[in-house]
Amino acid sequence: MIDLIVIPLLQIVFVLTGVLIAVMYLVLLERKIQAWVQVRLGPMRVGPHGILQPIADVLKLFIKEDITPVKADRWVFTAAPIVVLVPALIAFAVIPFGSSVSLFGKKISLAIADINVGLLYIVAVASLGVYGIILGGWSSNSKYPLLASLRASAQLVSYEVAVTLTFVSVILTAGTLSMVGIVNAQFNNGVWFLFVQPLAFAIYFIGGLAETNRAPFDLPEAEQELVGGFHTEYSGMRFALFFLAEYTNMIIVSSVATTLFLGGWLPPFPNVRALAFLYYVPSWMWFTLKTLLLLYLFLWIRATLPRYRYDQLMRIGWKVLIPLAIANIVVTGAGKVLLGS
Amino acid sequence: MITQTHYLVLSTALFFIGVVGVMTRRNVIVILLSIELMLNAVNINLIAFSYYLKSEIGQVFAIFVICVAAAEAAVGLGIILAFYRNKETVNIDEMNLMRW
Amino acid sequence: MFNTDELVINMGPQHPATHGVLRVVLKLDGEKVVDADVVIGYLHRGIEKLSEHRDWTQIVMLTDRMDYCASAAANLGYCETVEKLLSLEVPRRARYIRTVLAELQRIASHLVWVGSHAMDIGAVTVFLFALRERELVLDLFEEFCGARLTYNSMRIGGVPQDIPPGWDKRVLKFCDIMDEKLAEYETLLTRNRIWLGRTRGIGVISGPEAVAIGLSGPPLRASGVRRDVRKDEPYAAYDEFEFDIPLGSRGDTYDRYLVRLEEFRQSTRIIRQAIEGLPAGPVLGKAPRLIRPPAGETYHANESPKGEIGFFIVSDGKSTSPYRFRVRPPSFCNLQALPRLIRGHLVADVIAVIGTIDIVLGEVDR
Amino acid sequence: MEGQLAFYVLSACILGFAVLVITARSTVHGILFLVLDFLFVAGLYVLLQAQFVAVIQVLVYAGGIVILYLFVVMLVNLKRPPEAHKDRHRRGRLGVALSLVVLAEFVMIALFGYVGPGVGAEGGGLSVRNVERVGWMLYTDYLVPFELASVLLLVAMIGAIVLARREL
Numbered sequence: 001m002i003d004l005i006v007i008p009l010l011q012i013v014f015v016l017t018g019v020l021i022a023v024m025y026l027v028l029l030e031r032k033i034q035a036w037v038q039v040r041l042g043p044m045r046v047g048p049h050g051i052l053q054p055i056a057d058v059l060k061l062f063i064k065e066d067i068t069p070v071k072a073d074r075w076v077f078t079a080a081p082i083v084v085l086v087p088a089l090i091a092f093a094v095i096p097f098g099s100s101v102s103l104f105g106k107k108i109s110l111a112i113a114d115i116n117v118g119l120l121y122i123v124a125v126a127s128l129g130v131y132g133i134i135l136g137g138w139s140s141n142s143k144y145p146l147l148a149s150l151r152a153s154a155q156l157v158s159y160e161v162a163v164t165l166t167f168v169s170v171i172l173t174a175g176t177l178s179m180v181g182i183v184n185a186q187f188n189n190g191v192w193f194l195f196v197q198p199l200a201f202a203i204y205f206i207g208g209l210a211e212t213n214r215a216p217f218d219l220p221e222a223e224q225e226l227v228g229g230f231h232t233e234y235s236g237m238r239f240a241l242f243f244l245a246e247y248t249n250m251i252i253v254s255s256v257a258t259t260l261f262l263g264g265w266l267p268p269f270p271n272v273r274a275l276a277f278l279y280y281v282p283s284w285m286w287f288t289l290k291t292l293l294l295l296y297l298f299l300w301i302r303a304t305l306p307r308y309r310y311d312q313l314m315r316i317g318w319k320v321l322i323p324l325a326i327a328n329i330v331v332t333g334a335g336k337v338l339l340g341s
Numbered sequence: 342m343i344t345q346t347h348y349l350v351l352s353t354a355l356f357f358i359g360v361v362g363v364m365t366r367r368n369v370i371v372i373l374l375s376i377e378l379m380l381n382a383v384n385i386n387l388i389a390f391s392y393y394l395k396s397e398i399g400q401v402f403a404i405f406v407i408c409v410a411a412a413e414a415a416v417g418l419g420i421i422l423a424f425y426r427n428k429e430t431v432n433i434d435e436m437n438l439m440r441w
Numbered sequence: 442m443f444n445t446d447e448l449v450i451n452m453g454p455q456h457p458a459t460h461g462v463l464r465v466v467l468k469l470d471g472e473k474v475v476d477a478d479v480v481i482g483y484l485h486r487g488i489e490k491l492s493e494h495r496d497w498t499q500i501v502m503l504t505d506r507m508d509y510c511a512s513a514a515a516n517l518g519y520c521e522t523v524e525k526l527l528s529l530e531v532p533r534r535a536r537y538i539r540t541v542l543a544e545l546q547r548i549a550s551h552l553v554w555v556g557s558h559a560m561d562i563g564a565v566t567v568f569l570f571a572l573r574e575r576e577l578v579l580d581l582f583e584e585f586c587g588a589r590l591t592y593n594s595m596r597i598g599g600v601p602q603d604i605p606p607g608w609d610k611r612v613l614k615f616c617d618i619m620d621e622k623l624a625e626y627e628t629l630l631t632r633n634r635i636w637l638g639r640t641r642g643i644g645v646i647s648g649p650e651a652v653a654i655g656l657s658g659p660p661l662r663a664s665g666v667r668r669d670v671r672k673d674e675p676y677a678a679y680d681e682f683e684f685d686i687p688l689g690s691r692g693d694t695y696d697r698y699l700v701r702l703e704e705f706r707q708s709t710r711i712i713r714q715a716i717e718g719l720p721a722g723p724v725l726g727k728a729p730r731l732i733r734p735p736a737g738e739t740y741h742a743n744e745s746p747k748g749e750i751g752f753f754i755v756s757d758g759k760s761t762s763p764y765r766f767r768v769r770p771p772s773f774c775n776l777q778a779l780p781r782l783i784r785g786h787l788v789a790d791v792i793a794v795i796g797t798i799d800i801v802l803g804e805v806d807r
Numbered sequence: 808m809e810g811q812l813a814f815y816v817l818s819a820c821i822l823g824f825a826v827l828v829i830t831a832r833s834t835v836h837g838i839l840f841l842v843l844d845f846l847f848v849a850g851l852y853v854l855l856q857a858q859f860v861a862v863i864q865v866l867v868y869a870g871g872i873v874i875l876y877l878f879v880v881m882l883v884n885l886k887r888p889p890e891a892h893k894d895r896h897r898r899g900r901l902g903v904a905l906s907l908v909v910l911a912e913f914v915m916i917a918l919f920g921y922v923g924p925g926v927g928a929e930g931g932g933l934s935v936r937n938v939e940r941v942g943w944m945l946y947t948d949y950l951v952p953f954e955l956a957s958v959l960l961l962v963a964m965i966g967a968i969v970l971a972r973r974e975l
């Protein structure tokens with residue numbers, strides 16, 4: 001009973017609160033990093049160096065008026081932000097944050113669920129997030145959001161193809177679809193898959209930028225062009241849910257990249273005996289560290305690059321990333337056969 | 342105890358709902374949706390058989406069915422768009438010309 | 442939007458990327474712009490009519506309010522026009538100071554342009570970098586005349602006061618800083634693939650067409666037409682300095698970017714020459730206390746950061762205010778190229794094109 | 808016990824949402840109900856130990872095909888509702904009658920049809936390595952159908968592009 005219900009429930013609560021707090025502070029981190037890049041200070045007023053800023057933001061969004069446009073489709077308008085956020089959150093179910101920890105004499109795995117189609121599960125769940133964007137834009141009954149949501153959904157669907165194709169080459173290398181299995185395969189392999197599949201990592205990261213609507217692919221919410229994108233008509237907490245979902249997705253993309261390419265919870269060079277002392281650092285720390293590194297990359301890129309145009313974005317997705325990903329699969333498969341492993 | 346029969350009844354019911362949808366609605370898009378429902382009924386059957394016959398063949402066929410559904414949706418929606426562009430309607434009653 | 446009828450989208454007047462209260466009615470075919478209607482007048486304050494009821498000296502302050510990103514250029518244009526009416530000799534030191542102010546103003550205005558243009562295309566960091574440098578220019582202006590935006594920095598016959606002590610040194614120092622920071626913008630933009638992709642081949646206009654449509658300033662020069670009032674009809678002290686006129690060849694958004702970036706360098710070059718050769722002497726000419734120019738009319742243009750700003754003033758010789766006051770605002774004339782420039786491009790390019798012609802709505806609507 | 812409960816809950820949801828799909832007034836709502844329906848069907852597949860098909864159901868059906876529907880509905884912004892017709896019930900009655908005939912046919916098949924041997928009431932026991940098994944079958948025994956399916960998709964893709972192109 002305890003093993004079946006209580007512990008998973010605790011895990012879920014723990015992960016959800018952890019993720020939500022992480023998202024809040026990711027927003028602060030983004031503002032701070034952007035500010036530092038742009039020679040500013042960023043939020044400084046709420047708490048020392050603005051560390052309480054996220055709480056103030058959330059409070060503000062909570063007490064803001066919640067407006068539903070008169071001509072909006074009421075039900076869909078309400079459902080859309082939820083539909084965006086829920087897939088983003090439930091994707092965390094299969095991500096292994098660490099190997100395992102002992103708590104009160106019980107060994108608790110740091111992955112809520114280790115299912116045999118873990119990677120596919122993430123892809124499937126992520127593909128549902130598009131709905132919220134389309135519906136949010138459509139139900140607002142306004143031109144700019146509609147345009148933006150059409151763009152966004154086309155963008156997500158096209159980059160999903162490239163991203164999923166990179167997964168195939170990783171699966172080929174690892175020989176399993178389970179997230180834990182993939183990390184273990186990297187342990188057995190002795191190197192992170194980043195070094196085995198550098199191209200796949202690059203494609204995955206670019207695709208991830210596009211799938212989370214981050215710069216330089218942040219067209220769906222390009223405020224200079226579309227006044228805020230598909231969530232223009234949203235306000236208050238519903239807007240906050242969209243916001244939350246975007247940052248949750250960033251964390252998802254980074255954690256999946258960490259698991260697939262950066263060895264998950266493993267320390268660097270997991271098999272080198274001389275570096276065994278690295279295991280003294282808890283496994284979840286390594287995971288967090290790597291994820292943060294990738295998140296930093298996200299923010300850095302946002303502060304540096306201009307934005308692509310819609311047709312250029314589509315061209316990159318279909319004419320560059322997808323062919324490269326397919327070629328990568330072919331090469332991986334050929335290598336697998338030739339090396340006989 | 343859930344037996345094969347339960348699944349067969351479920352899929353029959355789902356198929357029936359799909360048939361009713363095709364027969365009664367005039368919106369072509371809803372008719373296509375009903376066809377998707379029917380295809381899903383078939384898939385439930387296949388998967389249930391695969392489960393009770395202890396063989397994955399049913400699942401393989403379910404994947405083929407999904408393929409067909411994808412193809413059907415693509416072509417069907419293409420036809421709807423082409424039709425809509427000419428007649429500005431998606432009412433099936435007005436789809437009474439072989440060519441224009 | 443999928444079917445044959447076009448989608449009409451109203452961009453502005455409340456839109457973050459129209460640089461003020463510009464309204465553009467776009468006819469779209471999918472994402473492609475079929476036609477664009479520019480609707481202006483949301484910021485009309487009647488400056489021209491207002492000027493006909495003011496003293497000649499009071500109008501200087503009104504010219505501040507036209508192009509609020511480049512007030513000094515309008516001040517200069519107006520004062521020189523009146524001086525031309527009065528046939529008034531401006532002391533050489535005043536002319537030098539005016540040149541320095543005009544060129545500082547050009548840098549400040551171009552900084553606003555490069556920042557907002559880059560931000561429209563998504564490079565937010567450039568915007569903040571540019572504003573950081575603009576702050577230095579504003580500090581210099583504040584030191585000179587006490588204002589940071591609407592300077593009212595010139596008088597008919599010269600400048601209101603001599604430069605504060607040490608100001609010239611600080612201007613030179615700013616020139617060094619500016620040259621250095623320019624490299625930062627260049628690393629962020631000039632060879633950036635995305636920037637190239639967004640600006641190359643966008644909003645192309647050929648030289649003859651640009652002339653026909655009445656473009657002036659950097660957009661005209663980017664199309665390869667050598668026309669710069671500073672060289673062609675020198676005013677202030679421009680005939681005494683050496684500087685080049687950067688020219689473009691393709692006439693697209695990227696060329697306009699390059700031309701303006703080069704103008705930064707030329708401006709610091711002019712400022713350096715002017716500060717180093719700053720002659721001694723008075724800074725205000727012998728203008729009468731009550732200005733009442735003889736009857737007549739005159740047109741005088743100078744090169745504002747946006748283009749050719751011209752003043753056409755008629756004096757009846759009796760009253761203490763102009764009989765007719767009319768401005769040729771560069772933003773207004775350049776803006777009429779907008780529909781021509783964006784036709785056939787995508788919605789996202791509208792933003793880039795609005796940015797590239799560098800308009801200030803205060804000047805368009807007056 | 809849990810399996811039984813899950814089956815009934817899932818079935819109820821599947822049928823309920825299916826009814827909502829065909830009765831929804833707004834096409835967009837109908838499509839949304841269809842997505843929910845598919846998600847529950849996927850749940851049913853998990854119950855039947857077909858994880859791979861379940862994921863494919865969500866990924867391809869819910870995440871791909873239905874998005875296509877949504878796109879088309881958004882593009883086809885209707886000026887008049889397609890159901891507007893003088894005699895609203897004429898086709899409805901006839902349609903239900905025809906559907907009942909189909910149902911009767913099914914019942915007949917169930918009653919009088921030949922029941923083959925070998926279908927045990929006890930199910931399950933499928934391999935845990937579901938993905939590998941399905942993949943193996945697809946690429947060995949069913950290679951030709953698999954390739955044909957990909958050709959079918961290619962043809963459908965080209966067909967859809969040709970149909971949806973503005974000028975032929």
